[in-house]
Amino acid sequence: MTSNPNPTPDPNILGKFTSVVGLLGAALFFAGWIYRWAYFYFFKLEISNLDLPAQSFLIVPIQIFFGDGWAICKTAIAFLVAAIAINMTLWLIRVISEFVVNRFHDLSNRIISVTQNKRSVTAKFLYSLANYSSQQLLLVDFLRSLVNEIVIVAWVLIVIFWLAQWQGVTDARRDAGQNSTLPVIALITPEEKFVAGRKLDNRFADPSLKGYRIIGDRGLFEDLSGKEDTDISNPQQPRIWRILLQRGGWIYLFTALPPNATPNQRPAVIAIQENDKGHLLILSPEVSKTNTP
Numbered sequence: 001m002t003s004n005p006n007p008t009p010d011p012n013i014l015g016k017f018t019s020v021v022g023l024l025g026a027a028l029f030f031a032g033w034i035y036r037w038a039y040f041y042f043f044k045l046e047i048s049n050l051d052l053p054a055q056s057f058l059i060v061p062i063q064i065f066f067g068d069g070w071a072i073c074k075t076a077i078a079f080l081v082a083a084i085a086i087n088m089t090l091w092l093i094r095v096i097s098e099f100v101v102n103r104f105h106d107l108s109n110r111i112i113s114v115t116q117n118k119r120s121v122t123a124k125f126l127y128s129l130a131n132y133s134s135q136q137l138l139l140v141d142f143l144r145s146l147v148n149e150i151v152i153v154a155w156v157l158i159v160i161f162w163l164a165q166w167q168g169v170t171d172a173r174r175d176a177g178q179n180s181t182l183p184v185i186a187l188i189t190p191e192e193k194f195v196a197g198r199k200l201d202n203r204f205a206d207p208s209l210k211g212y213r214i215i216g217d218r219g220l221f222e223d224l225s226g227k228e229d230t231d232i233s234n235p236q237q238p239r240i241w242r243i244l245l246q247r248g249g250w251i252y253l254f255t256a257l258p259p260n261a262t263p264n265q266r267p268a269v270i271a272i273q274e275n276d277k278g279h280l281l282i283l284s285p286e287v288s289k290t291n292t293p
Contacts, residue, residue, distance in 0.1 A: 093151065
């Protein structure tokens with residue numbers, strides 16, 4: 001009576017699926033965090049101070065990798081280059097490791113053959129050391145596998161970092177300019193609550209600065225004075241106020257960059273603290289018709 005061979009254990013499909021989902025989630029979170037960091041850093045805001053929901057970082061990568069046709073092509077090219085770089089790096093590591101292992105193995109064999117019949121203390125020590133080192137070569141395969149995994153993860157993270165940062169800066173530069181996707185804003189607040197802004201009944205009157213103090217660059221405030229309203233009467237230098245973010249009791253506003261802005265030019269951002277009453281916030285996708293020349 002012949003015995004049946006031992007059954008092959010079924011693969012742990014659920015465990016593998018869980019591992020893949022975990023790695024994918026970590027990669028998506030990493031991509032979303034880098035994108036948000038690059039985007040808001042363009043406006044000189046620190047992402048850790050904005051109190052953004054963690055789940056939002058998992059949605060942003062869809063725009064990074066599949067936002068449009070160019071994003072898909074860019075993602076495919078980047079990961080193709082990463083695959084080539086991974087294979088080249090692994091090949092180089094394999095060649096170097098095999099060369100080192102062969103040299104070390106030859107040296108150990110020479111020491112063993114020379115010292116195995118010697119009775120001196122030094123010969124015995126060298127023989128034991130060479131014999132022990134030769135046995136430790138069994139760990140090379142494990143270390144090589146570990147290094148290979150580190151190389152693969154490192155290259156993937158580099159590609160994700162580059163794609164997310166590039167897309168974040170690109171989107172930030174677009175939103176800071178004339179083709180912004182951010183809404184135009186009208187913020188109305190009581191006079192005693194806000195030192196800047198134009199009066200509704202007399203837009204040419206400057207607000208009273210009595211009772212206010214300043215620390216820092218006074219020129220930043222003077223640059224803002226008289227330019228608190230949206231004005232597109234000059235097509236060459238339009239002034240459009242937009243809202244960047246409303247989060248954590250703060251409203252972040254900025255004026256869009258002019259059409260002839262330099263690549264390294266950044267808009268100044270104004271942060272206004274919300275309170276229980278007094279603010280009227282109006283958002284619009286376009287500038288109102290009353291501002292059309």
